[in-house]
Every structure is written in C-alpha cells, then in structure tokens.
Amino acid sequence: MTQLNTIFYINERPALGVGFILLFSMLNISLGIAQTLQDYQEEAVQNNPELKALQYNLDLSEERINEAGSLPNTTVSAGYFVQEAETRTGAQKARFSAQQMVPLFGVLNAKKDAARQMSLVEMNRLETAKSKLFLSLKRTYYTLYALNAKQQILHERYKLLETYKEIGLTALTANRATAVDILKINIALNEVRNQEEILKGEKLSTQKEFNSLLNRDGFDPVYVVDNLFIPEEEPTMLMEEINNHPELTAYEYQTNVIEAKLKLNNKEALPALGFGLDYVIVQERSDMIVPDNGKDIVMPMVSMSIPLFAKKYRSQSKQFALEQDKVMQQYDAAQNLLENRLERAINERITSRINYNTQQENIEQARQVEQILRTGYTTSQIDFDELLDIQKMILDFEYKKIDAIKQYYIQTAEITYLNVSE
Structure with missing residues (x-):
C-alpha cells in the first residue's frame, strides 16, 4: 500500500485537541482509510460552494424551460354600471370580461428552445468549473507534496x-578541528531550523488553500503521497481536438442561444391572436313586457395584436447578429490561448524531466564527492568547510529535484485539463 504522510499543524490548535488529532490521524493511516487525490476530487464535487451555486443555476435554468412553455396570463375584469345603460330588454347592471392571448406561429416552442439552450450554457459552466476545480486541487496537492x-x-x-558536530567535537579534542568549525556547524544547524520554520508556514497556508477547495476546516489533516517519481519514458499522448474543450464549447452554446433568441425575436414580430368573452348582467324591466326581458348578454370576442411599429424587432435582430460576430472572435481568441497553454504545458513537462535527470545525476556525483571527503578525513585534519559546502550543494540539488517532480505532475494535470489523452 502506498505510504502517506499526514500534514499537521498542531501548534495552531488548542493544546487539549493535539492528542486527539494525532490519535485520530494514526488510526486513519493504520486502517488504510487515508484519502487519495481521487477521493479529494469526489469530496470537492460534493462540498465545493462554487459548484453548488452553479448546480442551483442549472436547476433554475431547467425549470425556466417549463415557464417558457406556458401561455400569457389570462386577463379578467369586472365592472359595475354607476349610470345604468338602458336597453330594450332592461338596464345593464354589471359587466364581466375574460381574455386570453394565444401566441401563434410557434412562439411558445421558440421560447422553450431559447430556455433549453440557456440551460445547456449553465450545464457547460458547471462542467468547466468542475474541471478547473480539479486542476486547482492537483496543483495544490502537488505543492503540498513538494513542501512535505x-x-x-x-x-x-x-x-x-x-x-x-559530534565528529567535530571529537576531532577538536584531538586537534584535528577548531572551535571555528564547531561554530560553523552550529550556524548551519540554525539555518536548517530557520528553513524548517519557513516550510511550516508555507505548508500551513497551502493546506488551508487545499481545504478551502473542499469547503472544510483549514486545519483538517491532508494526506499526501510519500513518494512521486517521474516515469522513465514520456507517456504517449493522443492529441484530441482542442475544439471539444469546455471553454470553447461554451462559445458554441452561446451561439446557439443567440440563434434561438433571434428565431424567437422573428416569431414575436408576427401577429398574436386573442380570444375573450364578455358577460353583461341585465336587469329585468318592470314597466313593460318585452321578449327576452332581463336576459343577460354573452359576447364572444376575437382580437389580434399586430406589431405595426417593428423597429424594436429589427434593432434586436441587428444586435443578435453583432453578438454572433463578437462570440466568434472570442472563440478564436480562446482557442489560440488554449493551444498556447497546451504547447507550453508539454514543453514545461519535458523541461521538468530534463531537470529531474540532471539533478539526479548531480546528487549522485555530489554524494561521491562527500564520500571521498569523509574517507580522507580518517587520516588528516577535517576540513568542515568542504563538508558543509558539499552538503549545501546536495540540499540545493534535492530541492531542484523535488521542484522538477512537482512541476512534472502539475503540467501533467494541465495537459489533462486541456483534453489531451495519455
């Protein structure tokens, strides 16, 4: 089973909680339930607030499809005759009216299609945000690995x-070292402690950043793999069409929305038909007897809404055409940017491999130098300056090697985000 390191910052916690945190974490490791990067991605999908907000937007847009397919409100009115209008069959007392406009020529279907296209835009935004979240998680995860x-x-x-230092103190008693050598070793020890404190601070902030992506407490433990290696051979890459990248398909969805709105605009520029009914209450006459005395009036009605002044619709059509052109230009710009990002990520990953191999070779040679120096010290006076210099050099090579590994995996994550199969 892959070994895992747990990143803790117990000095930031209340003292009473330290023992519990350590015990809980040790139990997690011993039971083999430490989270992997894949587990963190699944947790982020469930808990990340940005994804939740986008999911609500998607649900809202899907519900708007039902709203778009409904008829306009029915108009209902009632009136009372203050001064009664006399008719042959009696005085009119009150009037009740109802009217319903019915869009013709497929207006409702056009509205539903426009709402449906907007829903696809929201779905694309959710998928894009999810991919970006995974990329951010991986970047932070591999940064934590490097710090660890x-x-x-x-x-x-x-x-x-x-x-x-122990060797130096022993050599000092045999006059094979000086007090200055011991002081230099102490300075080197102080420098290491200083770097350790700096790393603790960097790890703390990076851990909080990682936990914030999961929407959990910044002090929650983060489990990071203990060892990462660069493969001996560069994986074969099957370059997919970058046109399928979510950031580019977003512009295609926007184009579909504009086309749907243009179609709806053309439909709304056509006449609409309305149907109604008037019901008039008539008071029965008492001064004479006439046929249909007091008979109420029922009057069906048909109306038509005609856009005589269609300048608004013509202007909107021009706006949609201009918006289409704008989206196409944005698409081209985004495509160029993604292609450049992909090429840069591939090159930087190759560079990381080169740096890794170089630093690995440097470390091996530096350790050989160290061994030679230590062997020579058995018969002569110890030169701690050379030992400290070579140790500092090895540390620098180790740091560069770790950074090369981190960059290799970060660039691999970038390539994966840019829709390249490996």
Whole structure:
C-alpha cells in the first residue's frame, strides 16, 4: 500500500485537541482509510460552494424551460354600471370580461428552445468549473507534496549536521578541528531550523488553500503521497481536438442561444391572436313586457395584436447578429490561448524531466564527492568547510529535484485539463 504522510499543524490548535488529532490521524493511516487525490476530487464535487451555486443555476435554468412553455396570463375584469345603460330588454347592471392571448406561429416552442439552450450554457459552466476545480486541487496537492518532501530532506540534513558536530567535537579534542568549525556547524544547524520554520508556514497556508477547495476546516489533516517519481519514458499522448474543450464549447452554446433568441425575436414580430368573452348582467324591466326581458348578454370576442411599429424587432435582430460576430472572435481568441497553454504545458513537462535527470545525476556525483571527503578525513585534519559546502550543494540539488517532480505532475494535470489523452 502506498505510504502517506499526514500534514499537521498542531501548534495552531488548542493544546487539549493535539492528542486527539494525532490519535485520530494514526488510526486513519493504520486502517488504510487515508484519502487519495481521487477521493479529494469526489469530496470537492460534493462540498465545493462554487459548484453548488452553479448546480442551483442549472436547476433554475431547467425549470425556466417549463415557464417558457406556458401561455400569457389570462386577463379578467369586472365592472359595475354607476349610470345604468338602458336597453330594450332592461338596464345593464354589471359587466364581466375574460381574455386570453394565444401566441401563434410557434412562439411558445421558440421560447422553450431559447430556455433549453440557456440551460445547456449553465450545464457547460458547471462542467468547466468542475474541471478547473480539479486542476486547482492537483496543483495544490502537488505543492503540498513538494513542501512535505523538502521538510523530510531538511530533517535528514539536520541529523547529518548533528553527526558532523559530534565528529567535530571529537576531532577538536584531538586537534584535528577548531572551535571555528564547531561554530560553523552550529550556524548551519540554525539555518536548517530557520528553513524548517519557513516550510511550516508555507505548508500551513497551502493546506488551508487545499481545504478551502473542499469547503472544510483549514486545519483538517491532508494526506499526501510519500513518494512521486517521474516515469522513465514520456507517456504517449493522443492529441484530441482542442475544439471539444469546455471553454470553447461554451462559445458554441452561446451561439446557439443567440440563434434561438433571434428565431424567437422573428416569431414575436408576427401577429398574436386573442380570444375573450364578455358577460353583461341585465336587469329585468318592470314597466313593460318585452321578449327576452332581463336576459343577460354573452359576447364572444376575437382580437389580434399586430406589431405595426417593428423597429424594436429589427434593432434586436441587428444586435443578435453583432453578438454572433463578437462570440466568434472570442472563440478564436480562446482557442489560440488554449493551444498556447497546451504547447507550453508539454514543453514545461519535458523541461521538468530534463531537470529531474540532471539533478539526479548531480546528487549522485555530489554524494561521491562527500564520500571521498569523509574517507580522507580518517587520516588528516577535517576540513568542515568542504563538508558543509558539499552538503549545501546536495540540499540545493534535492530541492531542484523535488521542484522538477512537482512541476512534472502539475503540467501533467494541465495537459489533462486541456483534453489531451495519455
């Protein structure tokens, strides 16, 4: 099973909680339930507030499809005759009216289609945000790995320097070292402690950033793989059409929305038909007897709404055409940007491999130098300056090697985000 390191900042917690945190974390590791990067991605999908907000937007847009398919409101009115209008069959007392406009020529279907296209835009935004969230998680995760690995290197360097100090103290009694050498070793130890404190602060802020993506407490433990290696051979890449990238399909969805709105605008520029009914209450006459005395009046009605002044619709059609042109230009600009990002990510990953191999070779040669120096010290006076210099050089090479590994995996995540199969 892959070994995991737990990143803790117990000095930031209340003292009473330290023991519980350590115990809980040790139980997690021993039971093998530590979270992997894939687990963190699934947790982020469930808890990230930005994704939740976009999911609500998607639900709202889907509900608007039902709203768009409904008829306009029915108009109902009632009136009372203050001065009664006399008719042959009696005086009119009150009038009740109802009217319903009915869009013709497929207006309702056009509205539903426009709402449906807007829903696809929201779905695309959700998928794009999810992909970007995964990329941010990976970047932060591999940054945590690098910080953790550097801390381990510093810990090993500190132990080695303490060994050198013991050797120096022994050599001092035999006049094979000086007090200055011991002071230089102490300075090197102080420098290591200083770097360790700096790393703790960087890890704390990076851990909080990682936990914020999961929408959880910044002090929650983060489990990071203990070792990452760059493969001996560069994986074969199957370049997919970058046109399928969500950031580009977003512009296609926007184009579809504009086309649907243009179609709706043309439909709304056509006449609309209305149907209504008037009901008039008539009071029965008492002064004479006439046929249909007091008979109420029922009057069906038909109306038509004609856009005689269609300048508004013509202007909107021109606006939609201009918006189409704008979206096409934005598409081209975004495509160029993504292609440049992809090329840069591929090149930087290759560079990371080159740096990794170089630093690996440098470390091996530097350790050989260190071994030669230590072997020579058994018969001569110890030159701690050379030992400290070579140790500092090895530390620098180790740091660069860790950074190369981090960059390799970050650029791999970038390539994956840009829709390249490996």
